[in-house]
Amino acid sequence: MAELKIVENATCTFCGCVCDDMELTVEDHKITKAKNACVLGKAWFLNHHVEERPVATIEGKPATLEEAVERAAQILASARYPIVYGLSDTTCEAQRVAVAIADRIGGCVDTTTSVCHGPSGMAFQGVGEVTCSLGEVKNRADLVIFWGSNPAESHPRHWGRYSTMPKGLFVPNGRKDRTVVLVDVRKSKSAPAADIFLLIKPRKDFEALWALRALVKGVKLDASIADETGIPLEQLEDLAQRMKTCKFGMLFFGMGLSMTRGKHLNVEAALVLARDLNQYTRFYAKPMRGHGNVTGADNVVSWQTGYPFGVSLHRGYPRFNPGEFTTADTLARGEADAALIVASDPMSNFSQPAREHLARIPYVALDPKETPTVRGAAVAFTTATYGINTGGTVYRMDDVPIPLRAAFESPYPTDEEVLKKVEKRIRELTV
Amino acid sequence: MAQAETFVLIPGRTSRQGTTLNEGKFSTGYVEETSTLLMNPDDMARLALKNGDRVRLRTAQGQVEIPCQAAKAGELPTGILFLPYGDASSRLMGGDTHGTGMPNSKSFDVELEKAS
Numbered sequence: 246m247a248e249l250k251i252v253e254n255a256t257c258t259f260c261g262c263v264c265d266d267m268e269l270t271v272e273d274h275k276i277t278k279a280k281n282a283c284v285l286g287k288a289w290f291l292n293h294h295v296e297e298r299p300v301a302t303i304e305g306k307p308a309t310l311e312e313a314v315e316r317a318a319q320i321l322a323s324a325r326y327p328i329v330y331g332l333s334d335t336t337c338e339a340q341r342v343a344v345a346i347a348d349r350i351g352g353c354v355d356t357t358t359s360v361c362h363g364p365s366g367m368a369f370q371g372v373g374e375v376t377c378s379l380g381e382v383k384n385r386a387d388l389v390i391f392w393g394s395n396p397a398e399s400h401p402r403h404w405g406r407y408s409t410m411p412k413g414l415f416v417p418n419g420r421k422d423r424t425v426v427l428v429d430v431r432k433s434k435s436a437p438a439a440d441i442f443l444l445i446k447p448r449k450d451f452e453a454l455w456a457l458r459a460l461v462k463g464v465k466l467d468a469s470i471a472d473e474t475g476i477p478l479e480q481l482e483d484l485a486q487r488m489k490t491c492k493f494g495m496l497f498f499g500m501g502l503s504m505t506r507g508k509h510l511n512v513e514a515a516l517v518l519a520r521d522l523n524q525y526t527r528f529y530a531k532p533m534r535g536h537g538n539v540t541g542a543d544n545v546v547s548w549q550t551g552y553p554f555g556v557s558l559h560r561g562y563p564r565f566n567p568g569e570f571t572t573a574d575t576l577a578r579g580e581a582d583a584a585l586i587v588a589s590d591p592m593s594n595f596s597q598p599a600r601e602h603l604a605r606i607p608y609v610a611l612d613p614k615e616t617p618t619v620r621g622a623a624v625a626f627t628t629a630t631y632g633i634n635t636g637g638t639v640y641r642m643d644d645v646p647i648p649l650r651a652a653f654e655s656p657y658p659t660d661e662e663v664l665k666k667v668e669k670r671i672r673e674l675t676v
Numbered sequence: 677m678a679q680a681e682t683f684v685l686i687p688g689r690t691s692r693q694g695t696t697l698n699e700g701k702f703s704t705g706y707v708e709e710t711s712t713l714l715m716n717p718d719d720m721a722r723l724a725l726k727n728g729d730r731v732r733l734r735t736a737q738g739q740v741e742i743p744c745q746a747a748k749a750g751e752l753p754t755g756i757l758f759l760p761y762g763d764a765s766s767r768l769m770g771g772d773t774h775g776t777g778m779p780n781s782k783s784f785d786v787e788l789e790k791a792s
Contacts, residue, residue: 259698288695360778366774428732430686430783431758433752447684447756447783500688504781508774535689555777571777591732593701593763596779597738598771617763 251643252652257282258334258537259289261642262400262407263395269652276633276652283401288650293613297477300657302625305492310626310658310666317585317609318670324583326559327352330572331589332546333539335611336637336649339660340538342544343587346668348549353581356542356602357589358554359571361500362532362569365545366507366553367567368516371509375519377495377529379643384413385527388491390426390484392515393450393501394533398433403533404438408497424487428453428476429501440648443484446475451507453525454514460485461521490584494519494528503532532633534642537632541640576602584608585667587660588631592617626663629655637661680734680789681723685757686782687765708716710762711740716754723790730791733768734755735784740764741791757786 255267258277269290270278279290301313308316321327327628329347332340347354358366363484382389389408394402404410409425416422427439436442445453453474459466460482464572488494496519500513515530522528534540543553550556552565568574572591575581576599583606592600603621610622613630629635634655638646696705713731725731731744740762743763752758760767770785 259694280700284691285694285698292698292700355777358765360779360781398691400741401691402716430684431753431756433688434691444753447686461694501782504778505783506780508776508778554734568773568775573773573777573779577771577773592703594761594766596769596771597767600766613733614700 246603250653252650255650255652256632256639256647257286257289258639259285259650260400260537261534261540263639263641263647263664264402264406265647269619270345271652274653285401290633294632295596295655296614296627298615298627300627303621305620310663313624313626314663314666314670317667318674320583320607320609320623321346321350321352321585321667322671322674324350324352326575326581327583327585328575328581329354329585329587330591331357331587332542333357333536334588334631335538335660336631336635337541337545337646338637338638339587339631339664340542341549342661342664342668343585344546344549344670346585348558349668349671351561353555353557353559353570353572353575354546354550355537355547355556355570355572356554357536358539358543359567360573360594361535361539362503363554363567363571363613364503365498365512365532367509368512372513374516374531375523375529376531377643378645379407379641381493382495382529382572383407383411385415385493386495387416387422388424388426388487388494390428390494391435391533392428392496392498393430393505394497394499395429395435396497396533397433397438399499399535400533408495409438409595424491426484426487437532441484443476443480446530448506450502450505450511451476453516454511454518456481457485457488458514458518458521461489461518463654488522488528489525491526491528494522494526496528496530496618497533498530499533500535510589531643538639540642540644541638541646544640544644573599576600582606586610586618586622588612588639590616590618592621611663613657627657628663629659631655631660635659680732680787682785683719683755683757683788684783685733685759685765685768685786687759687761688782693760693762706762711746711764712760713716713742714752714758715744716752716756717746717749719754720744721728725790732789732791734787735768735770737770738767740767748751752771758777
């Protein structure tokens with residue numbers, strides 16, 4: 246008879262919501278039920294059972310852990326322009342070791358932030374961030390705006406757990422006490438749940454946000470703003486008025502801003518709009534973060550180097566320059582000559598020039614699952630899944646650290662264990 | 677053959693892309709979801725496209741041939757295409773990040789034509 250175990254208060258690390266109220270039913274080495282999980286969380290928990298794969302491969306052939314550590318260390322220690330990339334789907338403890346490796350080998354360290362909310366990070370540095378926790382949103386927000394984001398499909402519990410549905414201290418009637426606005430280039434699955442939906446023309450986010458800044462300050466605008474943005478002036482005026490008169494406003498922005506032409510300037514427009522609104526009321530803006538610990542990656546890389554992503558340690562001290570030291574660039578320009586990829590799949594997600602260069606250089610990959618990146622790796626490690634097989638710490642999208650609770654043991658080592666072995670061997674090789 | 681038309685492509689997340697991702701990047705569901713283009717039904721009618729017809733999408737960076745499907749009424753404005761994130765959408769992205777680290781990954785122009 247299968248051994249049955251219930252794990253309470255487990256944490257889902259699939260998306261940036263990092264819901265920590267899971268009740269998992271574990272039978273032998275498989276999760277069979279994930280109570281409280283959303284559709285994405287259920288898929289995460291029910292599909293991360295132990296797969297029969299070698300603990301490591303070298304050039305696609307099974308290898309022992311020790312052989313693979315030796316080969317990985319040799320590749321990374323002998324490189325002239327190595328890069329460390331990924332990190333958003335692993336623990337802060339593993340991220341810390343990865344940064345130490347980048348430091349030791351004089352490489353670039355970059356995370357998947359650079360191809361999701363990296364431009365938002367640049368905007369934070371440019372104009373600052375008026376920020377708050379999701380707990381404050383839950384307890385106080387009476388106007389919640391989602392811009393360029395589709396939480397119904399990307400963060401299914403965000404609305405129910407944090408932002409629109411829950412009853413809070415100053416919004417005792419929950420959804421009834423809130424106005425929810427969605428601004429997007431298409432009528433996504435989130436639209437029916439919003440009170441107000443504004444259809445914006447593609448690539449016109451900056452213009453619409455700047456128009457709102459003007460309206461908030463009382464500047465009269467011409468009706469032709471509708472031709473420019475796709476949003477009628479009266480709708481923009483109505484939204485500006487709601488923003489000024491709410492008690493606690495929240496603007497959540499998605500990758501519709503950070504991935505579209507304008508990028509950090511789009512996000513800067515959102516951030517300064519929120520800042521301006523604090524002359525009239527309380528207003529905040531935050532990014533909707535995707536991967537389970539991408540926020541942790543920003544935090545860890547910032548603790549260690551002073552910058553959140555796209556950091557070069559080649560000269561022995563950190564330098565930050567998105568566009569120069571970010572992985573999409575170091576690969577597409579053919580600069581990197583070796584890579585350490587942790588919990589990420591650039592072979593699926595990067596541009597074709599970047600993928601073609603990655604295929605030309607030797608790289609080391611750590612992943613619980615087989616991916617196109619794992620298949621092309623010179624050295625690949627199969628690792629335990631964070632939050633399912635390991636403890637550790639992750640950061641929710643509002644920079645709140647959350648502990649993980651393992652559901653069952655994996656026969657595979659954790660990312661942290663593998664990285665520590667590789668780092669130790671690199672230290673020996675580079676004395 | 678009809679001339680290629682310019683559309684705006686929005687790659688993005690879907691529920692099915694997220695759930696099948698956990699089954700594996702090589703799973704049938706994930707591959708199917710990330711290589712099916714959603715189009716406005718009026719655009720499809722104008723271009724004499726039916727559900728399942730293959731279309732060719734081209735940018736300066738590359739091209740892909742994938743089947744198209746009509747989006748639900750009202751979901752996608754005319755002139756806009758939606759493709760769940762994955763290999764196909766990445767093949768159309770440019771390598772240049774314009775000094776940000778991020779290639780233009782949403783709302784970029786693509787040429788669309790029916791694949792023969």
